[in-house]
Amino acid sequence: MNKQTLVAQIKSKKSFLCVGLDPDITKIPNHLLGSEDPIFEFNKAIIDATHEYCVSYKPNMAFYEAQGLEGWKSLDKTINYLNEKYPNHFTIADAKRGDIGNTSAMYAKAFLEKMKFDSITVAPYMGSDSVKPFLTVANKWVIVLALTSNEGALDFQFIKGDDHKQLFEHVLETSKNWGSDENMMYVVGATKAESLTDIRKIVPNHFLLVPGVGAQGGSLQEVCKYGFTKDCGLLINASRSILYASSGTDFAEKAAEEAKNMQQEMKGIMKQLNFS
Amino acid sequence: MNKQTLVAQIKSKKSFLCVGLDPDITKIPNHLLGSEDPIFEFNKAIIDATHEYCVSYKPNMAFYEAQGLEGWKSLDKTINYLNEKYPNHFTIADAKRGDIGNTSAMYAKAFLEKMKFDSITVAPYMGSDSVKPFLTVANKWVIVLALTSNEGALDFQFIKGDDHKQLFEHVLETSKNWGSDENMMYVVGATKAESLTDIRKIVPNHFLLVPGVGAQGGSLQEVCKYGFTKDCGLLINASRSILYASSGTDFAEKAAEEAKNMQQEMKGIMKQLNFS
Numbered sequence: 045m046n047k048q049t050l051v052a053q054i055k056s057k058k059s060f061l062c063v064g065l066d067p068d069i070t071k072i073p074n075h076l077l078g079s080e081d082p083i084f085e086f087n088k089a090i091i092d093a094t095h096e097y098c099v100s101y102k103p104n105m106a107f108y109e110a111q112g113l114e115g116w117k118s119l120d121k122t123i124n125y126l127n128e129k130y131p132n133h134f135t136i137a138d139a140k141r142g143d144i145g146n147t148s149a150m151y152a153k154a155f156l157e158k159m160k161f162d163s164i165t166v167a168p169y170m171g172s173d174s175v176k177p178f179l180t181v182a183n184k185w186v187i188v189l190a191l192t193s194n195e196g197a198l199d200f201q202f203i204k205g206d207d208h209k210q211l212f213e214h215v216l217e218t219s220k221n222w223g224s225d226e227n228m229m230y231v232v233g234a235t236k237a238e239s240l241t242d243i244r245k246i247v248p249n250h251f252l253l254v255p256g257v258g259a260q261g262g263s264l265q266e267v268c269k270y271g272f273t274k275d276c277g278l279l280i281n282a283s284r285s286i287l288y289a290s291s292g293t294d295f296a297e298k299a300a301e302e303a304k305n306m307q308q309e310m311k312g313i314m315k316q317l318n319f320s
Numbered sequence: 321m322n323k324q325t326l327v328a329q330i331k332s333k334k335s336f337l338c339v340g341l342d343p344d345i346t347k348i349p350n351h352l353l354g355s356e357d358p359i360f361e362f363n364k365a366i367i368d369a370t371h372e373y374c375v376s377y378k379p380n381m382a383f384y385e386a387q388g389l390e391g392w393k394s395l396d397k398t399i400n401y402l403n404e405k406y407p408n409h410f411t412i413a414d415a416k417r418g419d420i421g422n423t424s425a426m427y428a429k430a431f432l433e434k435m436k437f438d439s440i441t442v443a444p445y446m447g448s449d450s451v452k453p454f455l456t457v458a459n460k461w462v463i464v465l466a467l468t469s470n471e472g473a474l475d476f477q478f479i480k481g482d483d484h485k486q487l488f489e490h491v492l493e494t495s496k497n498w499g500s501d502e503n504m505m506y507v508v509g510a511t512k513a514e515s516l517t518d519i520r521k522i523v524p525n526h527f528l529l530v531p532g533v534g535a536q537g538g539s540l541q542e543v544c545k546y547g548f549t550k551d552c553g554l555l556i557n558a559s560r561s562i563l564y565a566s567s568g569t570d571f572a573e574k575a576a577e578e579a580k581n582m583q584q585e586m587k588g589i590m591k592q593l594n595f596s
Contacts, residue, residue: 109427112434112435113392116389120388140417140443143380143382144468144470150382151386154382154391155385167416170416171474171476172472175472192446194450195448199447200494203481203490204482205479205480206481218476
């Protein structure tokens with residue numbers, strides 16, 4: 045998917061919501077556990093219930109890998125379902141991969157070509173040749189970790205260089221030259237919304253994938269105040285708050301309500317900001 | 321596997337060689353391509369031919385993922401084969417994972433519990449809670465990226481903080497407190513052997529997993545000169561130079577020769593250093 049199509053989807057749906065598909069087998073409603081593929085059945089129900097309110101889905105690889113081969117089958121079915129039934133949703137393989145050039149090329153093949161995800165998240169520690177192989181596939185995106193929303197983000201991402209720039213700023217400044225705002229995005233956690241002002245000075249036009257609104261406590265209003273661009277420029281991810289809104293037979297209905305609430309808040313913000 | 325057992329294996333085999341299992345389907349000998357599972361057949365032949373000369377095997381996840389579901393089946397068969405037939409070999413899931421706490425816990429489950437690898441490589445960018453979940457499983461190891469051997473290592477790993485320490489030194493100093501030299505190792509590329517002197521000041525007793533000897537040009541003698549410890553403390557990885565020593569029907573035989581050459585060189589070094 046190219047940037048123009050993504051922006052058109054956001055405008056048409058009045059939403060920049062991404063639903064994280066982190067199907068934890070210990071949290072999936074009991075009544076699904078008897079089915080042949082509980083994870084896929086859960087995802088399918090969540091997708092069917094929320095697709096109107098979001099523009100993107102982000103399966104988190106760890107939750108599939110934890111189930112071994114069965115988990116990979118569920119992932120395969122999920123991405124095929126999305127690609128066939130909802131081809132206008134932007135799909136993100138939340139894989140946090142990244143390795144030396146020939147290995148990253150293999151990961152690119154796995155996620156962007158074989159499974160046909162629109163994008164993949166990548167850790168920047170290994171530098172240019174760990175990221176560039178993902179940029180060679182047309183209309184596909186790499187989403188580089190810049191500032192994450194977890195506690196451990198404080199360990200290294202804020203280390204100040206002798207030029208007074210912090211590591212995440214180095215990552216943004218250096219890596220933005222490897223591609224463009226047409227094939228690169230960044231992960232920026234919502235828990236540090238004020239950091240978005242400085243981040244927008246470095247990457248004024250890149251889309252940011254923002255976790256941490258909801259379960260991790262970030263504020264949507266704050267993120268938009270500091271991060272919204274002329275093209276929206278934000279994908280706000282919510283996983284647990286939507287997926288596990290209810291653990292009963294009404295899980296999909298409750299997930300839809302939760303997604304709709306977020307979409308309505310987004311619609312309001314887009315109106316305030318005259319974005320249409 | 322605990323440290324004592326690993327060191328005993330090294331002493332008994334006079335080898336600290338790790339064979340990287342990166343089965344590239346485009347490089348596997350033609351005569352294997354007709355079999356039901358060429359990747360597993362290739363791995364099995366390589367393992368059977370080299371096991372005497374090495375103490376560790378390191379499947380690189382990307383090469384399996386690139387084959388989709390079939391690739392995961394090959395991986396599953398490979399790790400099961402190793403665990404059953406060669407339980408004294410230290411197994412490394414070269415996965416470069418790492419994510420927020422609940423997600424890293426899922427990866428730990430996938431690789432250390434479900435697939436029963438002895439260890440997994442992890443990228444440090446997301447900090448403590450991305451690494452610690454891998455340290456909760458007894459006798460399992462996390463291998464954190466410190467200084468990699470690729471070109472892109474220069475992009476961020478050498479950034480000097482205002483305390484004059486470089487990023488990879490920060491990673492070593494901070495992360496070594498998350499576990500101990502009984503459950504943590506570090507990836508340190510052989511292409512910068514002289515850096516090992518400074519690294520050994522920070523982590524005098526940790527095992528280092530060293531890629532970049534052979535195909536990437538590092539010298540075994542140099543690495544040992546600066547990195548060898550009282551417990552050996554080194555696992556030297558070689559992948560392509562062994563796997564693809566021949567592309568003919570003699571590939572396993574040639575792989576064994578290559579592995580034996582490295583083992584003999586290691587044996588010589590261990591003798592020089594009075595390590596027995």
